[in-house]
Amino acid sequence: MTDQDARPPRRKKSLRHRLIVSLTGLAVLPLIVAMASLFFAVRNDVGNIHGRQLAQEAGQLAKHLRGELHGIPSAPEGVRQSLELHQKGEDGGAVLFTGRGQRLAGSPKIPIPPVAEEGTGWVTFEAGGKSYFAGVTAVQVPEDTAPRNWFVGVVQPASQVFDHLYSVSRQVALFLTLYVIFVAILAWWMADQYMRPILEIRRGAEIISRINLSHRIKIEAGDEIEELAHEFNLMAANLSKAYDELEERVREATRTLQEERNRLATVLRTMVDGVVVANEAAETILMNPRARIILDRGYTSGIGAALSRIFPSDRLSFHLKRLRQGWDPGRETAEEVVFPLRDGKLLKGSLSVVPGPGGERAGFLLVFRDLSAPTEEGKRFEETLREMPQLLKGPIATSRSLVETLQRHREMPAEKQREFLAAVAEEMDRLSVRVAAMEEAANAARTSRWPAIPSNPRELLEESVGSVTGISVEIEAGGGPIPPVLVEPFSWVASLRCVLQWIEQRSSGQPQVGANLMVEDGTVVTTFRVEAPFAGDLAELESLEVCPAGEEPLPLGEAVRRNRGELWTRSCRDSLEVRLALMQATAVSEARRADGLIEGEPEFYNFDLFLPRPVFEREDLLQADLADLDYVVVDTETTGLQLSQGDKVISITGIRIRRGRVQNADIFNTLVNPGRPIPPESVEIHRIEDHMVAGAPSMNEVYPQFVEYVGDSILVAHNAAFDKKCLDMAAAEAGLPQIDNPILDTLFLSYALHKETEGHSLEAIAERMGVTIEGRHTSLGDARATAHIFLGLLALLPRRDVRTLAEAKAFCDRHLLLRWQSSRF
Numbered sequence: 001m002t003d004q005d006a007r008p009p010r011r012k013k014s015l016r017h018r019l020i021v022s023l024t025g026l027a028v029l030p031l032i033v034a035m036a037s038l039f040f041a042v043r044n045d046v047g048n049i050h051g052r053q054l055a056q057e058a059g060q061l062a063k064h065l066r067g068e069l070h071g072i073p074s075a076p077e078g079v080r081q082s083l084e085l086h087q088k089g090e091d092g093g094a095v096l097f098t099g100r101g102q103r104l105a106g107s108p109k110i111p112i113p114p115v116a117e118e119g120t121g122w123v124t125f126e127a128g129g130k131s132y133f134a135g136v137t138a139v140q141v142p143e144d145t146a147p148r149n150w151f152v153g154v155v156q157p158a159s160q161v162f163d164h165l166y167s168v169s170r171q172v173a174l175f176l177t178l179y180v181i182f183v184a185i186l187a188w189w190m191a192d193q194y195m196r197p198i199l200e201i202r203r204g205a206e207i208i209s210r211i212n213l214s215h216r217i218k219i220e221a222g223d224e225i226e227e228l229a230h231e232f233n234l235m236a237a238n239l240s241k242a243y244d245e246l247e248e249r250v251r252e253a254t255r256t257l258q259e260e261r262n263r264l265a266t267v268l269r270t271m272v273d274g275v276v277v278a279n280e281a282a283e284t285i286l287m288n289p290r291a292r293i294i295l296d297r298g299y300t301s302g303i304g305a306a307l308s309r310i311f312p313s314d315r316l317s318f319h320l321k322r323l324r325q326g327w328d329p330g331r332e333t334a335e336e337v338v339f340p341l342r343d344g345k346l347l348k349g350s351l352s353v354v355p356g357p358g359g360e361r362a363g364f365l366l367v368f369r370d371l372s373a374p375t376e377e378g379k380r381f382e383e384t385l386r387e388m389p390q391l392l393k394g395p396i397a398t399s400r401s402l403v404e405t406l407q408r409h410r411e412m413p414a415e416k417q418r419e420f421l422a423a424v425a426e427e428m429d430r431l432s433v434r435v436a437a438m439e440e441a442a443n444a445a446r447t448s449r450w451p452a453i454p455s456n457p458r459e460l461l462e463e464s465v466g467s468v469t470g471i472s473v474e475i476e477a478g479g480g481p482i483p484p485v486l487v488e489p490f491s492w493v494a495s496l497r498c499v500l501q502w503i504e505q506r507s508s509g510q511p512q513v514g515a516n517l518m519v520e521d522g523t524v525v526t527t528f529r530v531e532a533p534f535a536g537d538l539a540e541l542e543s544l545e546v547c548p549a550g551e552e553p554l555p556l557g558e559a560v561r562r563n564r565g566e567l568w569t570r571s572c573r574d575s576l577e578v579r580l581a582l583m584q585a586t587a588v589s590e591a592r593r594a595d596g597l598i599e600g601e602p603e604f605y606n607f608d609l610f611l612p613r614p615v616f617e618r619e620d621l622l623q624a625d626l627a628d629l630d631y632v633v634v635d636t637e638t639t640g641l642q643l644s645q646g647d648k649v650i651s652i653t654g655i656r657i658r659r660g661r662v663q664n665a666d667i668f669n670t671l672v673n674p675g676r677p678i679p680p681e682s683v684e685i686h687r688i689e690d691h692m693v694a695g696a697p698s699m700n701e702v703y704p705q706f707v708e709y710v711g712d713s714i715l716v717a718h719n720a721a722f723d724k725k726c727l728d729m730a731a732a733e734a735g736l737p738q739i740d741n742p743i744l745d746t747l748f749l750s751y752a753l754h755k756e757t758e759g760h761s762l763e764a765i766a767e768r769m770g771v772t773i774e775g776r777h778t779s780l781g782d783a784r785a786t787a788h789i790f791l792g793l794l795a796l797l798p799r800r801d802v803r804t805l806a807e808a809k810a811f812c813d814r815h816l817l818l819r820w821q822s823s824r825f
Contacts, residue, residue: 015198016191023187028180035176039169043162047133050161051122054135058154059120061086061094062137065152080105083152091130092156096139099149113153124158131158197225201232213240274347276366277354282307282320285363294347294370307366311339311347312550315490318463319351320364322489329359336453338488339368340551346372348451371451450562452486454585457517457524460489464496465515471504473528476516485524485582487563491546492582495559496526498546499578503530506537523566523581530576538569541578621714621742622806626794629805631657631744632713633790635783636726637686639678648674649699649726650688653779654709655787657716660794662787668709669780671696686777703730707739714805718762718786720745742805746786748812749793753800765789 065079079096083106086094095106099115111127113134122135132155139150197219204217213236219229268275274291278284284305287295295310307316319335327333334352341347349368356362458475465473503513507530514529542557560567560580570577621629633655640647654668671688673696683689706727717723720743731738750760759768766773766785769792775781797803802811 016195019191019194020184020187023190024180024184027183027187028176031179032176035172039165043165046162046165047124047158050156051124051133051135054133054154054156055120055122055137056135057086058094058122058135058137058152061154062139062152065096065139083107086154088154088156089160091128092132092160094152094154096150096152099151104150110155113155115151132156133158133161197221197229201225201229204229205232208236213243273349273367273369276307276310276368277363278307278366279363280361282316282364284310291368294345294368295341296343307364308550312341312548314494314548314550315339316550318490318493323351323353323364324361327353327361329355329361336451337366337368338450338453338490340450342550342552344372345370346450449564450488450491452564452583452585453489454484455487455489455492457482457485457487457526457582460487460493461496461515461517461526464493464500467493467497468500468504471500471511471513473500473513473515476514480519482517482519482524484585486585487565487582490548491559492563492565494546494548495556495563495580498544498556498559499528499541499580502541502544503528503578507532519584520581522584524584525579525581528578530578531574538571538576541569542567621712622809623804625803626797626805626808627660630711630713631716631790632710633657633716633783633787634710634723634727635717635779635786636723637688637777637779638726639674639676639682641722643722643725643729646676648672648676649730650674650678650693651686651779652702652706652726653783654706655783656713657787657791660791662784662791667780668706670702672702673698699730700734703727703734703736707736710739710741713741715739715741715743716746716786716790717743718746718765718782718789720747742809744790744805744808745812746790746793749790749797749808752811753793753796762786762789769793 061082064082083094083096087107091109091111093107093110095110095112096104097106097112098104101112103112111125111132113132113136114123114125116123116136120137122133125132125134134153134155136151136153139152200219201217204215207215208217216233216236217229219226221229268286268288271288271290274294275286275288276284276291277286284303284307287303315337316339319337323333323335326335332352334350337347337349337351339347339349347368348371349366351364351366353361354363354365461475465475500513503511509532511530511532514531516527516529518525518527542555544556545553546556546559547553554562557567564583566581568579570579635653636649637651638647638649649672651671652668656663656666671693673693675698678688678690678693715724724739724743728738746765747760750765754760754768759765762782762785763773763776765771766789769789771785771788771792773781773785775784797808797811800811802808
């Protein structure tokens, strides 16, 4: 991830902006709300007051008009003059009107107000898009026999009513604006005072994180901000310490890696075998000096060169294909190979897959030696063969001279002379044949048979048939299992392919070819049957050339003989059989099966063993540091849990831990013959059946070997009482002393460290510590899981002030109840 990717998203608002808005709002908003509320309250009061004043003024005007309207049926001119005296602007004043809204007197610009509900009072109304206040009073003329239903109204625009209020409000708004500006400036200053130490912390943090880890933030605020800066400085100091420790560990790891590289380089440089390492693309990335000598690379390293340019390309592709097809992550995959080179050298070795850090296929490792290089015995044999003809030529010459002598002395009886000469001539002929055979053997000494590799003949047949596309071959199903054969796989596949190509070329049309495998007299015979007329010359079969790319051509007969095989044909009227026989592989050692390790990354060396290890006397073990001790994690599988009632061990595993690492290359694991049937309920748990332990050693044989494997190491087990009981009973049966090494129990350790946590079974602890159990209820799988659990628990003990073996045992002995529960075994 880049530095830019690690930055937080760009902020939209700053903390300073939020502080200013918050402080200003706190100071201004309550005032604005109060002023608004006051404005509307005053406006309402002003409206009420003006309304009452207008109603009072209308009442006084109505009293004045009663006298003037007495006895007058319509409004005289004097009434109009009285109304004009109450003029209130252009569209405000007094107006006389009827209850139906008919204007009797007054300016036409003055709108007619509505009549109040009680006939007298004040009202507000809208007219011509404007708001008005009006005081309305009924006019009652004395001595009228019927009411005239006349009203007088004093009308005033609302704008005139609130004019003063609005003027005052504008002044208040101006004051409020100035107040807001003042408050905003004050809030800015306060925010700046508040933000200054925070920005100082930000700048200091940026310097610490990006430039200088030893920089410290200096703030004297006397409040929580100063405490925050102090905590940040403390965090920076701890981080700096952690970085220093990390750098020291990296330097140490680098030194260790360099030492291991130097040791590995020394090992590679002094190896008598050639070593070539290639990547997945089959390009050379390492070649040791011995390989360069064997391959005549001179002073060139060969780094970056394709393997197909160094070794025969067809043969290399064949083996790489088989490796890729047979590769299974987590298991060792190897292929024995033979490489004949153009300069006459014959290389034999092993080609294996190099796993990557994630278990993927990362490359290939080729280890080989030159079989054609003369040894002392080979040199002596060749010298003897070469000297033998010279040693035999003398006797032959002598024999010839004797014959000549006999021929000169004719006095010998003719019959005896003929018999004597015939015997001498016959002996000379035999001697000549032997000399010729010796010379042939001497010439062929460097072209001996190829190294044989136990191989599956059906796979080789299928490989050869699949590589020929112009002919149809049907492989017949065999009646029984076909044993492995001794052969060099590639050359045999090439030989079978050569036969099929010859059949294709010499047949007319599309031949139907059948192929089968049969076991005959200790050999496995591959038969190709052509069910059609065949025009090929059978005599040319052995002289066909097998010529893979990158190799010298070889006659088919010679290629078969180098594989310890035989080639012959058998023909009938309408069919032809080509038969090739190979020797059976009578036994294959377990070491060559390449079952591989269970773990994905096999460990073939441990350079930590170069480092000096502390040597403890037996009595000093209890005071030794836990990190300096060697441990053996033990686990057993049995026929049942009732050891006192006859249950026996059927599998035992020991895994060594040294310098805090599991030693995968030093594991003791074996099945054990219990000498009794395994109950079905036990088989369901550990999947070990009677036939699997039938040929296994007894516990009397295994126990001494296990004691030797343990040595003085500390024993570790989960629920150690059970496994210790198994070992003690085995010692009693074998008549040997019991193992009295100190024992640590991961069950006790887990309970002592996490007694508040429920669940201390192997599964519960493994799940809690992130350990995967591969092969539960197998001694190997459980022992591996226990080893990794123990290493995790061991790392937690120093925090509980537990550093020596004695302290660890005392730490576990505090939990006597748990120990008593386990004693039932």
